Amino acid sequence: MHIPDGFLDLSISTIMFLLVIPFWIFSIKGVRSVLSDKQVPLMATLTAMFFAAQMMNYPIIGGTTAHLLGGPILAITLGPYAGLISMTIILFIQALFFGDGGLITFGANVWNMGVIGVFIPYLVFIIFMKIMRNKKGMLIGAFLGAFLGDVLAAIFAGLELGLSTINFPYNVQIAVMAMGVHHSVIGIGEGIATVMILSILLSKRSDLLQLQKMAPRWLPSIDLRGSK
Amino acid sequence: MDLAIEVKDLSYSYPDGFLALDRVSLKVILNERVAILGPNGAGKSTLLMLISGLLKPSKGSIHILGRPIDENIHKIRSEIGIVFQDPDDQLFCPTLWEDVTFGPLNMGLSEDEVVKRGKEALRMVGLDGYEERAPHHLSAGEKKKAAIATVLVMKPKILILDEPTANLDPKGKKELVKIIDNLHKNQKITLIIATHDMDFIPLIADRAYILNKRIIAEGNLEDIFSDSDMMMKAGLDLPTVTRLFEFINEFMGSDKVKPIPLTIEQALQEIKRLLKNPQ
């Protein structure tokens, strides 16, 4: 899903950058208000771990393998603000060292995998958690969130590619279809993996999950430990 | 006698509820060299973190240089230098130079002073020329030396070392002993060292505490090491030389060699004496 430089038109890339900037500002403010300076090294070591995890392939339905995008589990464990910053850093290092992604397409990639890929799973997860108020709700929310996040991110990537009429040689329908279909399969794998990781973390170290602190203030709060 | 460190009835439980230290009390005098000995999981690292003011005691009190630790914690942190057990925790910058200057820059020293101290610290541990190296490309022993440099550069009054000899080769160990000796003699530094390396202890410490969740024994090295039953019970060994001479004593059926040597040098003296005077 990483879009390399040269795939998108300059105009689309610029628009995506402009779209992402407010989210960056919002997240930096958000992180400052909910996290202490303790979390900076903590977020960094976790980001490094997610970077390593992205390099592990996992099997998905249909006989192919894919790697975890990690957005959903980042959103659930670190919250959306830190999740976006963490994803931004992962994408930056990947672009620089693997050429996976790019400088000009950086905004677009952050939008797809950092904004859509983190905020959507987070919102779905929080909503299910608040409605069902139990562990089952959390797990269903985590699965649907991960699935939707992946698929929507892919659809956005398809849109950006398709709308780049100058540089990308296929049209919107083909781009969106190809990305969407492929990633709805990957999304199921991501969903299953996210649910499993979450349930293991809940049973082993629920104290590490900081959802109470991360949730935006306008959402009613819920005590996670009680719902175990 | 001025106290560098005074710990009273200190208990500590980790956030998950695990009790790591139980009513520990100890005293360290200024310019003293004290070893903390104990088996794996005894709470040595935990105790050292508490003394450095990095963890908050669950119960009990800690005084550093006569002041309670929670009073002006930042000042105290600049007076205590701690070298962590795992150097990977301590080297977090992209280059060694940035790691070494991290502390002095936070202390607000002038740039010239920071550069001077940085170079000096790297030279002391034998890593000059490594400034631009990335920590993750260093060998395990080099990482350990680098971690020590990041602390020496702050010129602490109290130096705390957690397993300093892990991963060091014999030459590295000798150099470390020299560095420590030098700091102790010339800069009057106070030393606290946690280690398993029993042969190393007599070279760098005068006194020891045996810790296993609580303090089991305390005393001069000679006294501690002559109580081999207690050491066994605590899951600890004696220095190789000491064990050898205990054997000799047992074999000869007497306390012929007294005090029992702790280091190779002492052992050589003793053997010379025995050879000259077989009775």
Add this chain to the structure above:
Amino acid sequence: MISNFLNLFEDIFFNEKYSSLNFIIQKIDPRVKIFSSIALISIAILAKSILTLIILTSIIFILSIVSRIPLKIFLIRTSLIPLFTTLIALPLIFITPGNQILNLNFINITTEGVHKALIFILRVWTCVNSLILLTLTTKFSNIINAMEKLKIPKIFTVMISITYRFIFLSINEAYRMLLAKESRTFKKESRLKEIKTLASMLSTLFIRSYERGERVYLAMMARGYNGSVNNLEKMSINRRDVVFILIVLFICIIALSSEYFLGVS
């Protein structure tokens, strides 16, 4: 096997051997290099002719050669994405309508198709080349310092530098766990079971990294960390940098104007 792989991996992707050399491109101020990369990539994106792209790529290759980067390393580092792009571009050869070059029953190759595919691949390759040249000739710590000087928020620069530091450790840990798992599996497992093992490994990694982060925080505090990180590094733009940037700008202007005003294609 896995440790071999790890060494190879580090050697290929995270080697600072070439960035610590002292040749022309390595000496340029990192800010100037970042700016130049962005400029070259932008031109490649705007370029419409194969000729312009070939010239741009050649310039980048020349720059990489004068910075003494072995051609093999440069090609390995830059070929991944273009290969993937080739896969995507392949159908274009057959589905684009136009002048037929080859016509065998179903297969139908056109000049337009080949041209379209070629320019797409070449453009991506030029962009990747320019980005990787930056990475290969600039130390990572210098990139971070440059970003700091360019007023990228501290939280990013501090986090990037710590993250970068711990990536190696995490990859190592992950692969050691994979190895341990491999050594204890004796038969083919079902997919679900495999995902399950992976999930439990990832959660273990998560917990370990979390605890590592806490210890790193303590180590930072022990050395006076109070939320900000200071830096001694100074950067200054000198004559060489100015000349370099003028040359890059000159190339960009020539490329653009030849395309748009002279209609080179």
